[in-house]
Amino acid sequence: MKLHPILAALRKHKAGTVLIALQIALTLAIVCNAVFIIGQRIDRVNRTTGLDESDLFLVSQQWVGAPNADSVDGVEKLDAMQREDLAALRQLPDVASVAPINSLPLLNSSWTGSVSHKPGAQLGGKDNTRTAYYFTDEQMLSTLGARLVAGRAFNAGDVQHQGFRDRRDRPIAIITQQLADKLFTKGDAVGKVMYTDGSNAPTTIIGVVARLQIPASGSFGNDFAWHSTLIPTRLDANFARYAVRAKPGRLDAAMRAVAPTLYKVNPMRVLDDDSVKPFSDIRARAYRADVGMAILMGVICLILLCVTAAGIVGLTSFWVGQRHRQIGVRRALGARKIDILHYFQIENLLIAGVGVVIGVLLALGLNLWLMSHYEMTRIPLPYVLTGVLAMLAIGQAAVFAPARRASNVPPVVATRAA
Numbered sequence: 118m119k120l121h122p123i124l125a126a127l128r129k130h131k132a133g134t135v136l137i138a139l140q141i142a143l144t145l146a147i148v149c150n151a152v153f154i155i156g157q158r159i160d161r162v163n164r165t166t167g168l169d170e171s172d173l174f175l176v177s178q179q180w181v182g183a184p185n186a187d188s189v190d191g192v193e194k195l196d197a198m199q200r201e202d203l204a205a206l207r208q209l210p211d212v213a214s215v216a217p218i219n220s221l222p223l224l225n226s227s228w229t230g231s232v233s234h235k236p237g238a239q240l241g242g243k244d245n246t247r248t249a250y251y252f253t254d255e256q257m258l259s260t261l262g263a264r265l266v267a268g269r270a271f272n273a274g275d276v277q278h279q280g281f282r283d284r285r286d287r288p289i290a291i292i293t294q295q296l297a298d299k300l301f302t303k304g305d306a307v308g309k310v311m312y313t314d315g316s317n318a319p320t321t322i323i324g325v326v327a328r329l330q331i332p333a334s335g336s337f338g339n340d341f342a343w344h345s346t347l348i349p350t351r352l353d354a355n356f357a358r359y360a361v362r363a364k365p366g367r368l369d370a371a372m373r374a375v376a377p378t379l380y381k382v383n384p385m386r387v388l389d390d391d392s393v394k395p396f397s398d399i400r401a402r403a404y405r406a407d408v409g410m411a412i413l414m415g416v417i418c419l420i421l422l423c424v425t426a427a428g429i430v431g432l433t434s435f436w437v438g439q440r441h442r443q444i445g446v447r448r449a450l451g452a453r454k455i456d457i458l459h460y461f462q463i464e465n466l467l468i469a470g471v472g473v474v475i476g477v478l479l480a481l482g483l484n485l486w487l488m489s490h491y492e493m494t495r496i497p498l499p500y501v502l503t504g505v506l507a508m509l510a511i512g513q514a515a516v517f518a519p520a521r522r523a524s525n526v527p528p529v530v531a532t533r534a535a
Contacts (some may be wrong), residue, residue, distance in 0.1 A: 123464050134430050134468055141472025141508055144425045145228050146479035149504040150487065151414040153496045158407040158414075166400075167293070167328030167343070169262025172213075172368050173396040175221055176206070176359040176375055181385040183355035192280040195353035198383065199278075201517060203254075205382045206359060212526040213369035215399040217351045218360045219252045221396070222330035223403035227338075228252070229331070232292075234300050234309070246299050248292075248344045249331035252352045253360075258291075258326070262364045266294060268307035271349040275323075281354035287313055291324040291347040291414040299344065310379055313346070333389075334403035334494040368395060422511060429515035433461060439522040447525030454524040461520035462513060468510035473505045480504065 131328045180198065184191035199217060220226045228250045231238070238245040251257070255271040269289065279285050290311070297306035310319035329345040331338050363371035375393050379386060437444070444457060480501055489491040 120395075123460065123467065125414055130436065133435075135429060136487060137432055137477065138468050138472040140425050140428055141469055142163065142476035142479055144421045145473055145476030145504050145508050146261075146483050147336065148418045148421055149476075149480040149500050150419050150483050150496060150508075152504070153484070153500050154493075155411045155414045155418075157494075158411040161334075161339075161402045162407050162411075164330070164342070165328065166330040167261075167263055167326065168222060168330075168396065169362075170396045170400065172363040172365060172371075174361050174363065175218075175224070175262065175394055175396065175399065176361060176367065176378060176379075177392050178358075179356040179387045180383065181387060186280045186354045187282070192278070192283075192353045195280075195355070196278045196351060199351060199353060199357050201382050202357065202359065205378050206361060206375065209371060209378060211364050211371035211374060213258040213362045214256045215362075216253050216257040216360045218257065218358055219352055220358070221333040221360060221399060222332060223260070223262075223334045223399050224332045226401060227332040228467055229333075230314040230346075232296070232311045232313050232320075233315075234311055236312045236319070237315055238312060239396075240313045246296070246441045247341045248296060248313075248342060248346045249333070249338070249341070250313075251329070251345060251347045252350045253347060254349060254351060257347060257360070260330070260360045262331050264327040265291075266323070266325050266327045267297075270324060271347075275349040276351065277349065278351040284318070285350075286318040287320045287348050287350075289323045289349065290320045290321055291326060293329050293343050293345045294325055295320070295325050295343040296341075296345065297325050327413075339492075348477070350434070351495045417500075425508075426511050426515040429465065429512055430519060433465065433516045433519040434522075437519050438462070440523075445525055448527070457524035458520045461523060462514055464507065465512050465516040465520075469509050473508050476508065476517055477501055477505065 128396050130282065150310060180195075184194040186192055186195055203217060206212055219228055230248060230250060232248050233244045233245040235244045253271075254276045257263070258265060258270045268291070271289075275396075277285070290313075291309075292300075292306065296355055299312055300306060301309060306322045306325055308322065310317070310321050313320055326345075326347070328343050329347075330342055331345055361371065361375070372393050372395065376388050379388060447460075480496065484493065484496040488495065
């Protein structure tokens with residue numbers, strides 16, 4: 118089929134041609150970036166924490182009239198109160214293990230700092246990398262279900278305690294595999310020393326866990342999402358958090374038993390409806406915004422694609438109505454139905470081709486703008502190529518029905534209609 122009559126027809130309908138091409142271009146630019154954002158959100162929601170999340174829950178509570186954590190006596194009293202709570206919770210029949218902890222993955226309550234294999238290295242230097250700290254005791258790994266891949270776990274003799282604001286040396290630590298690989302490229306981190314928060318006091322790495330996500334779930338933590346450091350220390354303050362692992366299938370029963378047990382130990386505390394929550398709630402809350410954004414972007418993409426497809430259908434139907442004489446003459450001269458169908462398909466392909474070329478440029482430009490104003494990364498080429506193929510396919514699908522209707526018009530009827 119020759120392109121000349123198609124180009125001549127398009128020149129007679131410049132306004133409609135330009136509008137459809139621009140609509141395709143804008144749709145491609147927006148949909149490509151929206152799908153890329155959806156993909157990023159889904160990846161973030163689906164990333165693993167490194168925990169055994171089933172049967173795990175968190176207890177957060179605050180003592181009323183608690184001792185002053187800034188005094189030595191106050192810290193000792195707070196630690197005694199915390200140990201009483203731990204002992205009581207560990208005695209519950211539906212509880213498998215309990216560990217004091219300052220935070221949990223996805224809780225968005227972080228204690229972050231930096232680690233380096235060189236003493237005195239400040240954050241931001243090339244020898245320093247960011248990390249999140251978990252302060253806990255010897256039951257943390259069994260409670261969280263984190264998998265130790267090298268070295269050993271903490272034992273009771275390793276565990277210290279300190280006031281929440283105190284700064285003390287950290288003689289030993291367990292780190293995540295990704296952080297170990299960052300610090301020591303040979304993969305032999307166990308037994309080596311690192312320095313935390315620019316300190317000159319060495320911290321010996323006694324173990325490596327496969328993975329443990331940091332508490333931050335937002336884009337802030339993307340660069341060090343699995344750079345976690347575990348310190349064997351109970352933090353003493355007027356509040357405390359306990360990670361609790363229920364026995365298999367006993368999560369609800371274990372959670373119901375927590376509040377009465379803790380009130381029995383010490384009634385002078387605050388436990389509200391949000392104080393005892395399963396890890397599934399923490400995960401859902403952490404990613405609520407990401408899920409909402411993915412749904413919103415998905416709806417926007419669907420609307421844009423529908424509007425673009427409807428525009429192509431409408432314009433092609435309008436052109437078919439205007440070209441009945443042309444169609445009739447072609448059929449009378451021997452054009453087959455398939456030739457008429459191909460005519461409108463090629464015409465749409467030319468318009469869509471111009472639209473996607475402009476759309477690719479707009480998509481890349483929009484991505485650069487998002488990168489400069491928001492924490493976006495460069496859009497991978499497969500997203501753009503998939504968008505191009507999708508727009509061409511949608512154009513062909515949208516034009517098929519009116520083109521087929523045109524091809525079915527008998528030559529005599531078409532000529533009379535003209």
